[in-house]
Amino acid sequence: MTVKCPECSSEDIQQRGFNGNRTKKRIECQECGSWSSLPIEIFYVEKSKNAPKILIFDIETHLKSAMLFRHGKQYVNASSFKDYDTMICWSAKWIGDTEVFGDVQTSKEAVNRDHKRITKSLWEMLSEADFTISHNGINFDIPMVNTFFVEQRLGMPNLFRNIDTCQIARKNFKFESNAMDYLCKRLGLNDGKIKTDISLWEGCYEGNQDSLDYMFNYNKIDSVVLEDLYNVFIPYVQNFPNMGIWGDVNESKCPYCGGTNFHEKGFKYTPQGKFISYRCECQALFRSKNNLLSKEFKKLQFVT
Numbered sequence: 001m002t003v004k005c006p007e008c009s010s011e012d013i014q015q016r017g018f019n020g021n022r023t024k025k026r027i028e029c030q031e032c033g034s035w036s037s038l039p040i041e042i043f044y045v046e047k048s049k050n051a052p053k054i055l056i057f058d059i060e061t062h063l064k065s066a067m068l069f070r071h072g073k074q075y076v077n078a079s080s081f082k083d084y085d086t087m088i089c090w091s092a093k094w095i096g097d098t099e100v101f102g103d104v105q106t107s108k109e110a111v112n113r114d115h116k117r118i119t120k121s122l123w124e125m126l127s128e129a130d131f132t133i134s135h136n137g138i139n140f141d142i143p144m145v146n147t148f149f150v151e152q153r154l155g156m157p158n159l160f161r162n163i164d165t166c167q168i169a170r171k172n173f174k175f176e177s178n179a180m181d182y183l184c185k186r187l188g189l190n191d192g193k194i195k196t197d198i199s200l201w202e203g204c205y206e207g208n209q210d211s212l213d214y215m216f217n218y219n220k221i222d223s224v225v226l227e228d229l230y231n232v233f234i235p236y237v238q239n240f241p242n243m244g245i246w247g248d249v250n251e252s253k254c255p256y257c258g259g260t261n262f263h264e265k266g267f268k269y270t271p272q273g274k275f276i277s278y279r280c281e282c283q284a285l286f287r288s289k290n291n292l293l294s295k296e297f298k299k300l301q302f303v304t
Contacts, residue, residue, distance in 0.1 A: 003027070013030060054094065056092060056093065056132070059141050059144065060144060116152060129158060131163060134165070171238070180225060184225055184229055
């Protein structure tokens with residue numbers, strides 16, 4: 001089903017996140033400029049049997065305590081720490097699905113810094129993914145979970161590729177902050193993450209059950225918010241895995257989102273050819289593989 005603007009029936013729309021209870025998606029028409037909210041069901045398309053499994057995930061880790069001689073900025077030797085990095089919880093969702101799932105420490109596990117159980121459940125989930133999406137995952141989440149995995153001799157969960165929305169923001173834009181909460185608020189996607197402060201991490205460190213439950217809810221909201229941000233950043237992903245080659249339907253598809261709702265947008269010229277350019281409803285730009293220039297015409301041209 002093609003999604004159209006309720007005001008002018010244009011198909012040139014851009015998704016702008018969800019309403020408060022995520023029953024509707026907000027859209028902005030690129031022609032008349034109007035904003036509307038439409039039922040979330042009309043945006044779902046039937047997945048191909050061979051569609052890639054794309055997992056959005058996020059983790060939360062404990063504070064660490066250390067024995068120090070003084071306060072202020074200083075180098076802290078590894079031997080000064082009283083405990084290692086441990087995971088409080090993780091959350092994830094398959095892109096396009098509404099269910100958010102994950103795992104969190106029990107009060108006893110938090111006190112004992114025991115995250116073996118939830119590390120194993122995360123390893124099993126990542127083993128199912130073809131691609132993952134994270135925010136600052138390249139610098140934090142992935143090296144951290146790999147550390148947990150090697151500690152337990154679990155090995156690599158899968159040869160998945162990660163798409164990092166924080167890296168996309170740094171390479172393409174100049175926002176005042178690349179924090180996920182700030183980016184979502186700046187882009188008008190939603191109200192951002194729920195409020196927290198250091199006392200929440202302190203409560204989890206002490207094994208307080210209310211703190212652990214609140215942290216898990218905070219973590220799950222992160223995964224939901226991250227999908228909204230990813231959908232806006234899709235056109236800016238470099239070396240994007242070609243979603244068009246995944247599937248069992250013999251038709252042209254957007255290489256960024258796998259959708260079929262795209263239209264011609266002029267031509268793309270390269271040093272060796274002329275190609276039809278397209279824009280998808282996900283706002284991604286791409287071109288055809290067929291060179292419109294004849295062999296005879298190309299023979300007459302020079303190169304720089």
